[in-house]
């Protein structure tokens with residue numbers, strides 16, 4: 001029987017590539033030279049989307065293309081959606097930055113993402129929508145303390161292969177469990193929805 005505090009979140013991986021992904025990929029490919037962008041889109045269009053994303057990341061890295069943090073975040077979410085974040089995430093993080101003054105968000109470096117996620121888990125008390133999940137913080141808002149976190153389940157072999165949900169959380173950083181309504185959290189099934197919620201801060 002499920003304990004009463006069992007998370008009421010989807011059991012299936014939320015990975016749901018959509019028709020919007022091609023224009024998203026095309027927009028990111030436009031950072032490359034025209035011939036390279038054409039090659040990348042050809043790969044996408046023959047159904048090799050995962051290779052197309054990995055190839056795009058490689059060219060961005062090796063050609064020293066400077067990324068805005070907005071582009072970096074969008075590329076991260078596209079990679080996640082197509083199941084290749086684990087293999088290309090480090091390289092996305094390693095791409096050069098434009099050094100903009102007012103980035104909408106920042107991708108967390110892997111070590112810090114795990115540590116901060118662990119601290120965040122300590123704030124999650126019984127009855128919270130994220131109770132029972134392992135949290136890996138992915139992006140932090142450039143304007144407020146909100147973070148976009150990936151929510152995994154703990155399995156015998158380690159964390160679940162894919163994040164099961166995404167959440168935008170406003171941490172209290174009190175390092176202890178809070179009332180069920182804190183830390184404030186909005187849970188999403190897709191990474192794009194969560195990114196949109198993180199971005200909403202810019203428009204307020």
Ligand SMILES: [Zn+2]
Nearest residue numbers: 141144146201
């Ligand atoms: Zn914010």
